[in-house]
Amino acid sequence: MIPSLRVLAVPAFKDNYLWLVHDGVHAAAVDPGDSAPILAALAEHKLTLTAILLTHHHADHIGGVPGLLAHANVPVFGPRNDNISAVTVPLGEGDRVEVPGLALTLRVLDVPGHTKGHIAYVRETPGEHWLFCGDTLFAGGCGRIFEGTPAQMAGSLGKLAALPDDTSVYCAHEYTLANLRFANAVEPGNRQLHARVEADSAKRAAGLATVPSTIGTEKATNPFLRYREPEIVASLVAAHKIDAGAAPLAAFAALREWKNSF
Numbered sequence: 001m002i003p004s005l006r007v008l009a010v011p012a013f014k015d016n017y018l019w020l021v022h023d024g025v026h027a028a029a030v031d032p033g034d035s036a037p038i039l040a041a042l043a044e045h046k047l048t049l050t051a052i053l054l055t056h057h058h059a060d061h062i063g064g065v066p067g068l069l070a071h072a073n074v075p076v077f078g079p080r081n082d083n084i085s086a087v088t089v090p091l092g093e094g095d096r097v098e099v100p101g102l103a104l105t106l107r108v109l110d111v112p113g114h115t116k117g118h119i120a121y122v123r124e125t126p127g128e129h130w131l132f133c134g135d136t137l138f139a140g141g142c143g144r145i146f147e148g149t150p151a152q153m154a155g156s157l158g159k160l161a162a163l164p165d166d167t168s169v170y171c172a173h174e175y176t177l178a179n180l181r182f183a184n185a186v187e188p189g190n191r192q193l194h195a196r197v198e199a200d201s202a203k204r205a206a207g208l209a210t211v212p213s214t215i216g217t218e219k220a221t222n223p224f225l226r227y228r229e230p231e232i233v234a235s236l237v238a239a240h241k242i243d244a245g246a247a248p249l250a251a252f253a254a255l256r257e258w259k260n261s262f
Contacts, residue, residue: 005104007130007170009209010041015174016060017211019132026050026101030121030132031172033060035067050101054078054087055134056118061172062086075100081110081117091119111136111160113153114143122163129167131215133160138171139213140179140196142224144260150253154227161225165216176200176210182262183223186235186255193221227252 008027010018012034019030020041027047031054032038042049049072054062056079065076065086077097080090091097093110106121114135123130135143136153137160145153180197187193196217200210219225223232228248232255236242241254 005102005128007168007212008041008045009211010037012037013060017170017172017174017209018064019170020045020047021099021102021104022047023102028053028099028102028104029064029068030170031055031061031134032064032068033062035064035071038064038068039071048072048101049074051099052076052086053097053099053106053121053132054084055120055132055136055172056115057082057084058115058135061134079110079117079119081112082115082119083117093119097121106132109156109159111156113145113148113150113156116147118148118156120160122167129164130170130212131160131163131167132170134172136160137169137218137222137224138173138179139169139176139200139211139218140183140222141175141259142222142256145256150256151249153256154249154252157224161215161219163215165214165219167215168212169214169218170212174209174211176213177204180221182259183221185262186223186258187226187229187231189231190221196221223255224252227255 005023008020012018016033018032020027028051029038051074075088076086077089078084078087080092091108095108097106109120111118111120121132136156203210236254237244242250
């Protein structure tokens with residue numbers, strides 16, 4: 001019998017989530033920005049590290065790699081178009097990863113925008129759809145556009161939105177409530193959004209994580225997947241962010257700029 005796989009959230013820094021995918025024996029670390037909490041989690045759960053998977057080059061996602069490699073000599077999977085010297089298995093769109101030590105196959109997507117070479121990992125096992133998307137898609141929001149273009153980010157988010165609705169979204173930060181405050185400001189008539197705000201606020205009040213989310217939830221409530229919706233467009237026009245009749249990409253770019261200063 002193949003052991004079932006689980007995803008363990010490892011909090012780090014102020015609001016990061018590092019992820020450990022494990023079967024009770026072996027584990028792969030996703031975006032380990034700090035080695036100490038990962039090593040502590042491995043010891044606590046009696047897990048052996050067998051792989052490291054990276055989505056992009058920012059320090060809070062790769063900073064723990066040297067410390068982990070000092071602990072275990074494992075392959076480092078990562079984007080071929082981001083400058084990460086530790087990567088031993090460079091990846092891009094369409095590649096498939098057979099994660100060492102685990103009965104886990106991941107499909108790779110190119111999702112540029114936050115960085116030029118950002119990638120995401122998708123598990124497509126029936127009944128267990130997972131997405132590790134780094135800083136491209138957040139619960140209720142999306143990453144800042146540091147290196148790419150609005151067109152790239154909009155395209156990347158569209159690619160993720162096309163995944164099955166039950167796909168669990170393992171993003172890398174606990175930004176949800178701040179993202180939902182913005183979402184409510186630009187789409188105040190969205191009843192599903194109101195229900196999400198209430199539910200996620202309760203989770204945070206109880207000290208619980210709001211992630212993973214799901215693709216279905218994001219499509220229903222995340223303004224960066226809903227920038228074509230009439231109410232969001234009307235909010236952008238009313239706030240003098242775009243002119244009436246602006247193209248959808250102009251609306252997306254204005255929405256991202258508005259969030260930057262919200």
